[in-house]
Amino acid sequence: MIDARPHSDQAAMAVFRQLDLYDFLEAEAIRGEAVNHLSLFGDWRAMRQAWAASWVVHTGPTALDAPFALVALTHTGQRGVAGAAMLARDHERFRRPLVQLARLIRDRMPEFCNELGIARIEARAWARHPRASAFLQLTGFAHECDMPGFGPHGNETFRQFAWTASDPDPRCLAPTPEE
DSSP, X not given: OOEEEEXXXXXXXXXHHTBOHHHHHHHHHHHTSOOOXXXXXXXXXXXXXXXXXXXXXXXXXXXXXXXXEEEEEEEOSSTTEEEEEEEXXXXXXXXXXXXXXXXXXXXXXXXXXXXXXXXXXXXXXXXXXXXXXXXXXXXXXXXXEEEEEESTXXXXXXXXXXXXXSSOOGGGSOOOTTO
């Protein structure tokens, strides 16, 4: 069974060193330039202050179990709204742990988000990634729209997904004009 652990630079670097090809290409499409595992790690690490939560997910609970995915929720600056990111090693090799991760996220997200006062999580997936959209849908995210115009030449499209709480915590709701 997989084990989601608090962020560790060493474990995160192990994931970035062997990132899934399509996750790597998606990262390049986001940045609009060539990247490598060091620049991606630096970008991920630089976002640390914006994280609401971050985990490195391992294939099991022991020290010998391999880290295979990174998951983070970031503050967006909007009350009750977070952004989500997930990167992983080879999706075929780690297929079973990724399915377990999707179930873990789907099952625990409502309670976890309620505890943090999050009513909406947004995530984007590169349209040419063969598995990212399906992963987001498996975790309970709904497709909202396709957004063209990304990349250095504006020829990349990203798909916007969101998860929304069915019964949001009152802390997430904006005050009414009477308040």
